Amino acid sequence: MERKKYRVIFFLVFISCLPFLCPGQRSEIYKAYVNNRMDIWKEVIDRMAVQNPESNEMILELVNYQYGYIGYCIGFKKREEAKKYLALAERNVEILEARNYDLSTINAYKCAFYGFRIGLNKLTAPVNGLKSIEHARTALALNRDNYLAHIQYGNIQFYMPSAFGGSKQEGIEYFLRAREILERNRKDLTENWNYLSLLVIIGQSYTYINQPESAKAVYEEILNMEPGFSYVSNDLYPALLKKMNT
Numbered sequence: 465m466e467r468k469k470y471r472v473i474f475f476l477v478f479i480s481c482l483p484f485l486c487p488g489q490r491s492e493i494y495k496a497y498v499n500n501r502m503d504i505w506k507e508v509i510d511r512m513a514v515q516n517p518e519s520n521e522m523i524l525e526l527v528n529y530q531y532g533y534i535g536y537c538i539g540f541k542k543r544e545e546a547k548k549y550l551a552l553a554e555r556n557v558e559i560l561e562a563r564n565y566d567l568s569t570i571n572a573y574k575c576a577f578y579g580f581r582i583g584l585n586k587l588t589a590p591v592n593g594l595k596s597i598e599h600a601r602t603a604l605a606l607n608r609d610n611y612l613a614h615i616q617y618g619n620i621q622f623y624m625p626s627a628f629g630g631s632k633q634e635g636i637e638y639f640l641r642a643r644e645i646l647e648r649n650r651k652d653l654t655e656n657w658n659y660l661s662l663l664v665i666i667g668q669s670y671t672y673i674n675q676p677e678s679a680k681a682v683y684e685e686i687l688n689m690e691p692g693f694s695y696v697s698n699d700l701y702p703a704l705l706k707k708m709n710t
Contacts, residue, residue: 489525489529490656493508494656494660495655496508497532505536509529512525513552523556524566534546534549534553546584553573557570557573567606568607571600572599572603575597575598575599575613578592579596579619596616596620603616604617611641611642611645614638614639618638622636622639636666642662660689666682671700671707680708
């Protein structure tokens with residue numbers, strides 16, 4: 465069960481944090497994340513899709529939420545559901561790319577989509593892995609201050625075997641850079657599920673490389689910010705304390 469939860473958080477952190485246009489939707493998604501109510505999450509993205517958003521900002525917001533739902537589906541082996549929403553998200557990204565809108569973020573999403581394809585079929589890793597890396601590098605080249613691009617490249621570094629050039633420490637450095645960029649605008653951190661998930665992955669990454677004190681500090685920051693986040697308060701934090709005391 466713990467391994468499954470780790471997979472879910474890993475996929476959910478592959479996300480962008482955008483200037484959301486609808487506070488109601490943002491709040492709904494945040495509460496769904498904190499309370500693990502992916503049924504509500506799905507309702508939000510389905511409702512948005514029916515409304516057929518036309519502005520670039522609203523389409524990108526929808527992609528953000530679709531992306532989170534795809535990660536959840538892959539983590540819990542809902543393969544057909546994941547494929548359905550991945551196709552919808554890819555279509556929305558194609559629309560934005562055709563409009564030449566925020567190409568750094570578009571490339572970061574395309575990097576993530578190839579990662580999802582690997583999650584759906586490990587045999588595609590040699591081809592889709594290279595495509596994922598290519599889009600991550602393009603995203604960074606287009607905008608070095610795109611925090612999403614740093615997350616994508618951080619994930620690649622963290623999970624790629626060292627024999628192929630991966631580095632867990634370098635991956636964490638990219639995650640920390642993403643956090644630094646996000647925290648430049650403190651106002652946008654309120655009810656921001658993307659920020660919360662980034663902190664979770666940083667904490668889990670520290671745990672993975674056996675730096676428990678660093679992980680503990682991050683988890684305590686999360687709980688100070690969101691005491692009701694059950695995954696951290698009931699699972700990650702107690703498990704870490706138990707490990708540190710044995």
